[in-house]
Amino acid sequence: MSTEHTAKRRRRQSDERGPENRGAYEKGDLWFDDGNVVLVAEGTAFCVHRGVLSSKSDIFRDMFSIPQPLDEETYEGHSVVHLADLKADVYHMLAALYNGREYYHYRKRLPFNVVSALLQMGTKYEIDDLRSEGISRLRTHLPNNLCPTFHHSFESPPNVWDNTIELSAAHIIAVINLARKLDLHDLLPVAFYFCANLPTDIILDGYKDSHGTHWKLSSEDLKRCFNGRLMLQLHGWDQYRVVLRGVPSPFCDGGTQCRNALATKGRSVWTSVSPTNVDALRPLDFLGHWGLCKPCKLHFNQEREHVFNELPSIFQLEDIVSDVWPGAFLYMS
Ligand SMILES: [Zn+2]
Numbered sequence: 001m002s003t004e005h006t007a008k009r010r011r012r013q014s015d016e017r018g019p020e021n022r023g024a025y026e027k028g029d030l031w032f033d034d035g036n037v038v039l040v041a042e043g044t045a046f047c048v049h050r051g052v053l054s055s056k057s058d059i060f061r062d063m064f065s066i067p068q069p070l071d072e073e074t075y076e077g078h079s080v081v082h083l084a085d086l087k088a089d090v091y092h093m094l095a096a097l098y099n100g101r102e103y104y105h106y107r108k109r110l111p112f113n114v115v116s117a118l119l120q121m122g123t124k125y126e127i128d129d130l131r132s133e134g135i136s137r138l139r140t141h142l143p144n145n146l147c148p149t150f151h152h153s154f155e156s157p158p159n160v161w162d163n164t165i166e167l168s169a170a171h172i173i174a175v176i177n178l179a180r181k182l183d184l185h186d187l188l189p190v191a192f193y194f195c196a197n198l199p200t201d202i203i204l205d206g207y208k209d210s211h212g213t214h215w216k217l218s219s220e221d222l223k224r225c226f227n228g229r230l231m232l233q234l235h236g237w238d239q240y241r242v243v244l245r246g247v248p249s250p251f252c253d254g255g256t257q258c259r260n261a262l263a264t265k266g267r268s269v270w271t272s273v274s275p276t277n278v279d280a281l282r283p284l285d286f287l288g289h290w291g292l293c294k295p296c297k298l299h300f301n302q303e304r305e306h307v308f309n310e311l312p313s314i315f316q317l318e319d320i321v322s323d324v325w326p327g328a329f330l331y332m333s
Contacts, residue, residue, distance in 0.1 A: 025075060028087065030094045037064065038075045039094075042087040045075055046094055056097055057125045085121065088211055092117035096130055104133055111166045113209055116178060123182045135184060137165050138175065142190045144325075146308045150281055154194040169198055170207040174215035185320045189311035192221075196229040196315075197278050228315040229278055232307070235314075236280035239303035240273045243284070249300075254293030261290040280307045 025038075025045035035047035054061035063081065073080040083090055092114050096103040103110065103118065110118075115134050122130030140163045141154050155167050165171075172195045179187040195203060195217075203225055206216035217225060246262040248254070269286075281304050287297050307314070312321045 028091060030091060030098065036078055038078045038080045039083055039090060040075075040080055041083045041085050041090040044087040044090075045080075046090060047076070047078060048094055048098075052097060056129070057127045059125045085124070086117075086211055088113065089117040089121050093121035093125070093127070093130065096133075097127070100129075104129075106162050109161075109164045109166055110137060112171050112174070113211065115165050116174065116209075119178055119182055119184075131182075137163050138179075138184070138187060140164055141167060142175070142187050142194075144186060144190065146281065146304060148283070150283075169194075170202050172198065173203070173207045173217060174209065176217060176221060177215050180221075185317075186325065188317050189315060189321060189325065192225060192228055192315040192317070193232070193281065193311055196225050196232055224315045224317070231314045232278045232280045233276055235303065235307045235310075236277040237273075237275055239280060239284070239300075239307075240269050242303060243269050243287075243300050249293075249295040249298065251295040251299070252293055253295060254291075258292050258296050261292060265290050280304070 025040055025043055028044045028046040031045075031047045032049065033047070035049050037048060037050045037053075039046045039048060050060075050064045054064055068079060092103075096118060102108065103114070115137050118130040119134035119138075121127065122132075122134060140157050143150060143153055143157075147153070154172060155169055157164060172191055176188065176191045176195060179185065179191060203217065203222070206214055208214045243262070243266055246266045248258045248262060252258050283304065284297075284300055287300055292300075312318045312325050
């Protein structure tokens with residue numbers, strides 16, 4: 001049978017099954033002429049292949065295996081499946097499946113809305129590759145240890161090229177909501193730490209993304225954030241009090257140099273410290289300029305390690321992160 005006859009027969013079958021073009025859809029950027037199913041999201045249609053989606057997602061495989069009624073909707077001869085997702089999220093899911101290099105290359109920095117799409121669609125449709133890619137990129141910005149440049153890490157992580165996301169500070173509001181929604185609870189303590197360091201207006205107003213989604217913290221999470229901010233201020237102050245006390249580490253091997261430095265320079269801390277400092281995990285870099293020995297530098301940075309370990313408690317997250325919180329590793333050069 002010729003291709004033309006086959007096409008006519010297909011059209012007849014589709015006409016017999018149900019109305020063609022029940023909806024007036026806009027064709028999306030992914031439209032394969034040899035596709036065999038049309039996904040529709042927010043009025044945009046994508047013609048793709050059942051086999052490709054089924055091979056990556058049991059959810060799609062099960063969806064496609066359900067017998068369709070005789071009056072099923074078709075579009076250009078193909079079955080239509082409506083998805084209750086943003087069309088942009090559907091596009092990125094499909095584009096990642098068909099053109100993975102654009103999404104999985106570790107040197108390609110992805111916009112936040114793309115990572116959000118990979119995480120949400122990967123979780124909803126159980127596509128492990130998408131979800132794993134999104135998690136890996138979030139972890140680059142939210143490390144689960146106290147690396148030397150930790151305080152730079154959310155917007156500008158230490159390794160600025162690998163597995164990164166285009167971020168602004170306010171994205172942390174969306175990250176907290178995604179971590180809750182997608183059960184990525186081990187990201188929450190560090191995410192709340194960065195959130196607590198934001199200006200109050202941003203914390204209260206949230207973040208509106210380019211698709212119109214307004215990400216805001218729940219009232220419970222707002223309480224967590226502001227209560228935690230107060231705790232961080234107290235911890236930050238404790239860190240400097242240890243320096244002001246001027247007693248070298250019990251393991252000090254710097255002798256009089258450390259004692260003299262602490263005695264002569266320690267009081268200068270008064271002039272450089274704000275009692276409202278929230279960035280309690282920032283390394284005390286000035287100690288390096290004082291010529292202190294390594295045991296002393298470790299000694300005076302121990303409060304940071306303590307604060308990092310206490311983040312779940314500081315933000316009242318113990319119930320959901322107790323099993324997934326690894327604890328700090330204090331690095332010191
Ligand atoms: Zn010392």
